Amino acid sequence: MIKHSKYGPSRLSRIIACPGSVELVENLMITSTIQEPKPSKDAAHGTILHDITKKFYSDNPENPNIKELDKVELNDQALIQDATEYADLILKSLGHTNYFTASESSIDLTSWGLPDVWGMLDFMINDYAKRHVHIIDWKFGAGITVYAKENPQLLAYAAGAIKWPTTVQEITLHIVQPAIEHYDTWELSIHDLYDWVHGTLAVAINKCHNDGIDKFNPGIEQCRWCEAKNFCEARTTFVQEAAVKFFEAKEKLATCSTMEDLVKLLEIAPLVEDTIKSIRHYLQIELEKGNIVPGMKLIRGRANRAWISENDTITWLAKNTSIEELFTSKLRSPSQFEKEVRTLKKSEGFKALYETPEGKISMVSESDSRPVIQINSGAINVFADISD
Ligand code: SF4
Structure with a gap:
């Protein structure tokens, strides 16, 4: 089994925000108060899709191994194809073949003086001609939208993939989240990366095992996934x-x-x-577990009725009722059709058949990466109906 780095790239946003969490998690694990969390169902599914993506595409982007896709369901095939088509677009946009690609590569920040930071990078393209490196992170889940800007996980991948010193000048970080059709990028210079590694990451790691009152810093994001949060x-x-x-x-x-x-x-x-x-x-x-919790009990929630046997149900209904239409049918959604027939995605005729309605307006913190919407002050009047 691969041992996880305690400074693994996926943990860095928590570590940078709250350096004290590293020692606390470590101590709680040593005393068996907490255990290494088991991967959730979604995480395990994501691992399978990463594995298939590697075998299907990343090992040989110019000649994908189509047979690998048969190992997963149609929905998942579409996600993998969307993700790899995105990488294809980057490769085509380079306009030359003087590049190098690598997938599922082990990276570490030893050359930057931080050997304890290591992990596995999904996909990278090193454009030698333009001294430009693209770091791609496949995110197959749909639960949380991930952004590229100042993303510590991707910044660490970039540093690990590039190694210091380097002739690389520019870096683009890419988040590829096909399940929600979210593709986000952020560009930075090698100087920005250098400043982040030494000015942010190294400082946080240094604080991790130093005594200091400011090394614990509770907050929404860092505490949400912290293994030590209950202690x-x-x-x-x-x-x-x-x-x-x-x-x-x-x-x-x-x-x-x-x-x-x-x-x-x-x-x-x-x-x-x-x-x-x-x-x-x-x-x-x-x-x-069977323990008593004073004042509380377990109950079962309301569940919807389900047919025991569809065949028996159809036979019974045909014999005992005059209902002719036993099945309801509904037109499939645009994305369901696109999953079935990949070429529809690029068909102008197909695109003209659907529209994307405006999403529901909600309020979020100013620090949220999504673009702000402009509201015409006269457009929303929540009291209009009442006053009328
Ligand atoms: S629960 Fe929050 S404050 Fe406590 S160690 Fe974890 S991240 Fe830091």
Whole structure:
């Protein structure tokens, strides 16, 4: 089994935000208080798709091994093809063949003075002619939208793939998330990468094992995936303080608190919600183990009825009712058709048949990478119906 790096690229955003988490996680593992998390169903599925992508395309982009695709379902075949078509587009855009590609390569930051940072890079293209490196991360999940800008995981892959010193001048980081048709890029210079490695990453790693009060830094993103979150004093204190503020907020609302106060409260809400979820999960597991949790019990939720045997059902309905249409049929969605017939994606006639409605408006933090929408102040009047 491959041992994971404690400074693995996928953990770096948490480590940079909260260097104290490294030692805490390590100590909790040594005492067996927590275990290395088992990969979720989605993560295991992602690993299979990465493996097939490598065998299908990455090992030989000019001559993909079509047979590999037969090992997965149609939906997954489409995801892999979308991902690899994206890499093809980059290769074609180079306009020459003086390049090198590598896939599923082990990278480490030894040449940058950080040998403990290592991991596995999905795909890279080194354009020798333009001294430009493309770092591609396949994300096959649909749950969370991932962005390329200042993404520590991709920055570490870039540093590991390029090695220092280098003649490379420019780098493009690519997030390829075909399940939600999300393709994001961010360009930076080699100087930007150098500054990030020495000014951000090295500083955070240095803090990890130094004593210092500022090495724990609770926050929404870093605490969400932290293995130590249920045993972390800093997080508990932060959540307790946040909870107090929430109780106070009711009073503040009555006396019209400022917008800034309300935004601050909203920003910490996920941490409080996550803590409540953790407590609920912990107590449910205790009940499922057969332990008593005073005041709580397990129940079954409402489930939808399902046919025991479709054949028996059809026979019975035909004999006992006059219903003729036993099946309902619905036109498949544009993306379902595209998965079945790949060429439809590029067909102008097909594209003219559908439209993409505007997404539902929602409010997020200013730091969110999605582009802001412009609202005509007269366009939305939530009280219009009422006043009419
Ligand atoms: S739970 Fe949050 S504050 Fe605590 S170690 Fe993990 S990331 Fe840091």
